[in-house]
Amino acid sequence: MTRIFNDPLLSFARFFIVFAMAVIVIGLGAIVIALPLLGIYHAEVLAELASDGAPDAALWAIIGLLLMAGVILSLSWLFLRHMKRIIDTVAIGDPFVPENADRLSAMGWLTLAIYLAAIPLGAMAVWLASVTEGAETRVSTDVGGGGIVLFLTLFILARVFRKGTEMREELEGTV
DSSP: OOOOOOOHHHHHHHHHHHHHHHHHHHHHHHHHHHHHHHHHTHHHHHHHHHHTTOOTHHHHHHHHHHHHHHHHHHHHHHHHHHHHHHHHHHHTTOOOSHHHHHHHHHHHHHHHHHHHHHHHHHHHHHHHHHHSTTOOOOOOOOOOSHHHHHHHHHHHHHHHHHHHHHHHHHHHHHO
8 A cells, every 4th residue: 555645735634643643642651650650749749739728639630630631632642543544545545445434433432532521621620720729720611512513523424435435336336
């Protein structure tokens, strides 16, 4: 399978996605390092939180935030991997393959999962900011429709790709 990236948009999109995937891996690595450090230095963290007026439960909120962020980053990485693979099929000139319909459908589910996972993450962040004195944390609790529109669009595109694949197979069968 030869990859042809003569299209500047495809080249840029693929570069950007690979870069974003690398940034996500770095973020996941930071979380993997931070979680055990919170366990090792929990007394110091609790003392610092207490000096800011936060209850001991704030440590658990921080751990929850890190875990939820890890989940969201992992789901985002999977989303981008599917997108990169779709771009690769477009670059070689054959995007209407059953795998792309499956990828688009998986991307729709991943979008929904990210959207839903952001809800408890936001709630924990809001609570943590509310119990910490002097916290200058800005947390958006916007549950706008962008995620829902993306979720629906991906599922519709998955159906379009499935239908396109079926039509191509039928056409090839009649020739």
